Amino acid sequence: xxxxxxxxxxxxxxxxxxxxxxxxxxxxxxxxxxxxxxxxxxxxxxxxxxxxxxxxxxxxxxxxxxxxxxxxxxxxxxxxxxxxxxxxxxxxxxxxxxxxxxxxxxxxxxxxxxxxxxxxxxxxxxxxxxxxxxxxxxxxxxxxxxxxxxxxxxxxxxxxxxxxxxxxxxxxxxxxxxxxxxxxxxxxxxxxxxxxxxxxxxxxxxxxxxxxxxxxxxxxxxxxxxxxxxxxxxxxxxxxxxxxxxxxxxxxxxxxxxxxxxxxxxxxxxxxxxxxxxxxxxxxxxxxxxxxxxxxxxxxxxxxxxxxxxxxxxxxxxxxxxxxxxxxxxxxxxxxxxxx
Numbered sequence: 001x002x003x004x005x006x007x008x009x010x011x012x013x014x015x016x017x018x019x020x021x022x023x024x025x026x027x028x029x030x031x032x033x034x035x036x037x038x039x040x041x042x043x044x045x046x047x048x049x050x051x052x053x054x055x056x057x058x059x060x061x062x063x064x065x066x067x068x069x070x071x072x073x074x075x076x077x078x079x080x081x082x083x084x085x086x087x088x089x090x091x092x093x094x095x096x097x098x099x100x101x102x103x104x105x106x107x108x109x110x111x112x113x114x115x116x117x118x119x120x121x122x123x124x125x126x127x128x129x130x131x132x133x134x135x136x137x138x139x140x141x142x143x144x145x146x147x148x149x150x151x152x153x154x155x156x157x158x159x160x161x162x163x164x165x166x167x168x169x170x171x172x173x174x175x176x177x178x179x180x181x182x183x184x185x186x187x188x189x190x191x192x193x194x195x196x197x198x199x200x201x202x203x204x205x206x207x208x209x210x211x212x213x214x215x216x217x218x219x220x221x222x223x224x225x226x227x228x229x230x231x232x233x234x235x236x237x238x239x240x241x242x243x244x245x246x247x248x249x250x251x252x253x254x255x256x257x258x259x260x261x262x263x264x265x266x267x268x269x270x271x272x273x274x275x276x277x278x279x280x281x282x283x284x285x286x287x288x289x290x291x292x293x294x295x296x297x298x299x300x301x302x303x304x305x306x307x308x309x310x311x312x313x314x315x316x317x318x319x320x321x322x323x324x325x326x327x328x329x330x331x332x333x334x335x336x337x338x339x340x
Contacts, residue, residue: 074145094219102317106227114220141171141185
């Protein structure tokens, strides 16, 4: 029979072994955290809820990151901020980011959020519009930095109409539905994840054209990083990406904590809309690559096609190696999007 002192000694060693790993995070927290400004593509919405979940739960903090989430004003402007370095990481429509890269911007995509394009045009059938062939001579209302305005030439040529045949009107996102309803504009652009809100407002009078249904399925919103920051702080980028993956996976499993975190951080949002938006976000996230490789992974073949689309449709977009414009290297391949 071992003596009491020997047993106590062994318990002391066991407790020391349990306590030591727990002490390490405390040491890490005492160290200076990497500060990251993360700019959204627009104002907070359900598609941003996982980032707020990660921040509210302290997941970024536990990874040694001090993340500040800032609202954006469109993919064009968020790309510009990342290129300029005023935000180290941001969200941008992938085609917009590739165009920025082709014009000399040093940014790299590290995770796709919308594996399927969310781009959609909306109109009222009562205005006499039956489809894109009726767009010429009409007005399209959206913000100046909106990805659909930047990418409009691609859509127009695919639809067989002259890109110069429409008039763009500056309309803030909250004014899109009222402007359409009051016939201040004829057409507006929006993401597919906000489709249910328009169905509720306009019912059978709503007309729409998803870009994917025209064969335009370029990658949508993606996380992009300033190239210099990526080169100098790859570990911080890896941590940010993998925490964000974890937050998206948790939100797919149960969206309610993420929606609550969003509501705690942003005002003026209603539950019905955000629940419907999130349901369609999940739809947009899912494709063969995100379910088989990793949640957030890019397909090399699709990225090559997106690159060629940009090069063929925009003057001043200089050739570059598309393989250097994105990477899957920072993703945790054990985290995958759920199958339908």
